[in-house]
Amino acid sequence: MTTHPRTFTVVLELAEEGGFVVPVPALPEVGTQGDTYDEAMAKAREAIELVIEDRLARGLPIPVRT
Numbered sequence: 001m002t003t004h005p006r007t008f009t010v011v012l013e014l015a016e017e018g019g020f021v022v023p024v025p026a027l028p029e030v031g032t033q034g035d036t037y038d039e040a041m042a043k044a045r046e047a048i049e050l051v052i053e054d055r056l057a058r059g060l061p062i063p064v065r066t
Contacts, residue, residue, distance in 0.1 A: 006052075006062070010044045012037070026063040027051050 013021045015033060020040040024030040030047045034040030055062055 006064070008048055008063070010041070012040060024048060 008024050008026055011023050011025065013023070015021045019033055019035040020037065021033045022031070022040045022044045024044065024047070027048060030044070030051050032040070032043040032047045034043050052062055
C-alpha cells in the first residue's frame, strides 16, 4: 500500500482544569487532550494515525486536505 502524507488542522483549546483539549475538525472521531502543548500534539498525531488506520480498514474515505 502506498501512503501519502496528509495534513490535518488541529484545534488546541485550553481546558478548564488545565492543559489542552484537541479536536480535529476533519476527523470528528478524534478527540484527545494533554497537559502540555507537546503532549497534546503527540496524542493528536497518534489519534489521527489510529483513526486513519481504522477508516482504511473499514473502507471509509480519508480527507485529502483540511
